[in-house]
Amino acid sequence: MRVFGRPLSRPVAEALHPAIGALSACLPTRKQVLQAAFLIGEPPPEPEDVIFRNGYDLFCRLCPALPANYWERGAMLEELFRPILENAQDKSGVLPDAAHGITASTAPAMILSYHAIHWALGARAAAMALYSAPP
Numbered sequence: 001m002r003v004f005g006r007p008l009s010r011p012v013a014e015a016l017h018p019a020i021g022a023l024s025a026c027l028p029t030r031k032q033v034l035q036a037a038f039l040i041g042e043p044p045p046e047p048e049d050v051i052f053r054n055g056y057d058l059f060c061r062l063c064p065a066l067p068a069n070y071w072e073r074g075a076m077l078e079e080l081f082r083p084i085l086e087n088a089q090d091k092s093g094v095l096p097d098a099a100h101g102i103t104a105s106t107a108p109a110m111i112l113s114y115h116a117i118h119w120a121l122g123a124r125a126a127a128m129a130l131y132s133a134p135p
Contacts, residue, residue: 026095027092027113028114033110033111033114035102036111039102039104039107045115051119051122055122055126056122058123059126063077063126066130066135067135077131084119084123085120087120088117088119088120090116091109091113092117094113
């Protein structure tokens with residue numbers, strides 16, 4: 001890990017909350033997503049760290065003033081993070097089976113999943129930082 005929770009590489013799924021670990025485990029690789037984008041004539045998606053940072057920054061901007069009480073703060077952050085997590089879970093739930101390879105019909109789902117999961121990872125890092133920040 002680097003400063004502000006930005007990963008140098010993929011997070012180790014076992015070290016994360018089960019829901020986040022499951023997302024990380026099914027995350028398409030950059031190579032797969034670039035192949036998918038090329039296959040359907042889309043521009044290459046932004047790098048992982050850019051999408052992660054966008055999710056981090058957006059979550060910070062969407063957060064209202066947080067309560068000083070850590071229990072209340074945690075509950076508020078969880079409520080704000082839950083839709084982002086559910087969106088990433090929905091997107092990853094339709095990923096094609098890796099054994100069948102990337103096709104023109106599965107490529108869009110792979111690209112959407114790649115974005116949604118990295119946004120969720122960035123938002124999670126922001127939530128953790130906001131939770132730990134002094135009141």
